[in-house]
Amino acid sequence: PPVPFAISVPTGMTAPGDIWRRLGNRLRARGPASPTGYADPLGALALREAIADYVRKSRSVRCEADQVIVTSGTQQGLFLASQVLLGPRDQAWVENPAYRGVTAILESLPYRDAMVRVPVDAEGLDVEAGIRMAPKARVAFVTPSHQYPLGMPLSMARRAALLAWARSAHGWVVEDDYDSELRYEGSPFPALQGLAPDRVVYLGTFSKILFPSLRLGYVVVPPSLVDAFCGARVLMDRHPPTADQHVLAAFMTEGHLERHVRKVRNVYAEQRLSLIETLEALLPRELAWIEPGDQGMHLVLWLAARLDDHEIVRLAANEGIAVRAASPMFAAGTARPGLILGFGGFISAQMKAAAERLAA
Ligand SMILES: Cc1ncc(COP(=O)(O)O)c(C=O)c1O
The missing domain is CATH 3.40.640.10 (Type I PLP-dependent aspartate aminotransferase-like (Major domain))
Structure with a gap:
């Protein structure tokens, strides 16, 4: 959704x-x-x-x-x-x-x-x-x-x-x-x-x-x-x-495409920084930390080994938040739990509210 x-x-x-x-x-x-x-x-x-x-x-x-x-x-x-x-x-x-x-x-x-x-x-x-x-x-x-x-x-x-x-x-x-x-x-x-x-x-x-x-x-x-x-x-x-x-x-x-790319790049750059700041302020590092990077339209949020990313995806969905589990992206036996978070065209207040619910 x-x-x-x-x-x-x-x-x-x-x-x-x-x-x-x-x-x-x-x-x-x-x-x-x-x-x-x-x-x-x-x-x-x-x-x-x-x-x-x-x-x-x-x-x-x-x-x-x-x-x-x-x-x-x-x-x-x-x-x-x-x-x-x-x-x-x-x-x-x-x-x-x-x-x-x-x-x-x-x-x-x-x-x-x-x-x-x-x-x-x-x-x-x-x-x-x-x-x-x-x-x-x-x-x-x-x-x-x-x-x-x-x-x-x-x-x-x-x-x-x-x-x-x-x-x-x-x-x-x-x-x-x-x-x-x-x-x-x-x-x-x-x-x-x-x-x-x-x-x-x-x-x-x-x-x-x-x-x-x-x-x-x-x-x-x-x-x-x-x-x-x-x-x-x-x-x-x-x-x-x-x-x-x-x-x-x-x-x-x-x-128009070139102009559109320039515009969305600025929007995503801002959204990305604001999401990183919000998550870092809300989440204890020993539970969840962000993979560093400088591009794209998603972040990877790694989770402590004892957390089950599928379960968190399910709990988040119940709260109206869409996140993707990282573990299915790994070969059998090498998986790490994590979440993929997109920072698309959502306004900052929407993302902040969702980040607070996710942290909770
Ligand atoms: C790695 C990767 N390749 C390609 C795509 C895009 O796929 P499509 O062009 O079929 O929408 C995505 C979309 O999530 C992706 O993450």
């Missing part, structure tokens, strides 16, 4: 507002977003061009529009990547901890042991551990800009090591760049894709920066993989609904 501390809730200051609605009305009535027949399975060209331009400028991704495939969010991009890149019995590295959206896909594959959980430390994915555990893995699923959920970026040395492994093992790196626009101290880290456009499948989403129900994201693939991804896309759902793609393309080319 849209209550603190749900993640990616576009309310108030972080909602795209009137311009989005006006563009939608205009383009649906008589523009390219009006009803048409089947369209390009890669997505609307106008949107693919706008995305290519955006990721080249803002993320140092190296690509052309014909390498961009519009997806219904990162979730579909992750699923497509698993379908296209993994054959029977192939293994994939997945960070430990990781996003449930990726671990659940690999758990659903029809053969066992597809997923090799590789530890993460202060520099991000431990590439040497991955090589020891599964040197011949086909794919590494990573969150290099902002490890999910812990938040550290993958260091330069690890980036080089990961790409060296991918080249020598003929493996692929799937880069989930989910909220990289939101870094508060300094500029965002460039994408890994820019260092190896021939080995990296790059995933982006508008769920974080615009709103999740839009269901639009993108995959940027090396030219050699475009046909395979396009084919898998056709089998899955032909193509994303056309109308919103054109609304988004206009929103981007007319400069």
Whole structure:
């Protein structure tokens, strides 16, 4: 539900507002977003061009529009990547901890042991551990800009090591760049894709920066993989609904997305500091402490080992507070209890009240 501390809730200051609605009305009535027949399975060209331009400028991704495939969010991009890149019995590295959206896909594959959980430390994915555990893995699923959920970026040395492994093992790196626009101290880290456009499948989403129900994201693939991804896309759902793609393309080319990103970055930076201050004032450190970081739209609140994060999620829900448990993001036997707290578009008073109830 849209209550603190749900993640990616576009309310108030972080909602795209009137311009989005006006563009939608205009383009649906008589523009390219009006009803048409089947369209390009890669997505609307106008949107693919706008995305290519955006990721080249803002993320140092190296690509052309014909390498961009519009997806219904990162979730579909992750699923497509698993379908296209993994054959029977192939293994994939997945960070430990990781996003449930990726671990659940690999758990659903029809053969066992597809997923090799590789530890993460202060520099991000431990590439040497991955090589020891599964040197011949086909794919590494990573969150290099902002490890999910812990938040550290993958260091330069690890980036080089990961790409060296991918080249020598003929493996692929799937880069989930989910909220990289939101870094508060300094500029965002460039994408890994820019260092190896021939080995990296790059995933982006508008769920974080615009709103999740839009269901639009993108995959940027090396030219050699475009046909395979396009084919898998056709089998899955032909193509994303056309109308919103054109609304988004206009929103981007007319400069509204850049302005929106600047605005929400400021809102999130303030919300983040205010939530940290509030939680630190309310919670005894031996019970709960915040993982340091400087980006994103969520915080990780670690809990003392004797606390059960599932139970706290349940108790919080009874009080009208939405928090996510961290322990299911870890491989079996390595879990730590914690809570993921989003600081979306909620006003400070709402967050303060929720933090007080959570602390109690
Ligand atoms: C790590 C990570 N990747 C991607 C996403 C976004 O997924 P989607 O684009 O399918 O909404 C999220 C959303 O919570 C996420 O946490």
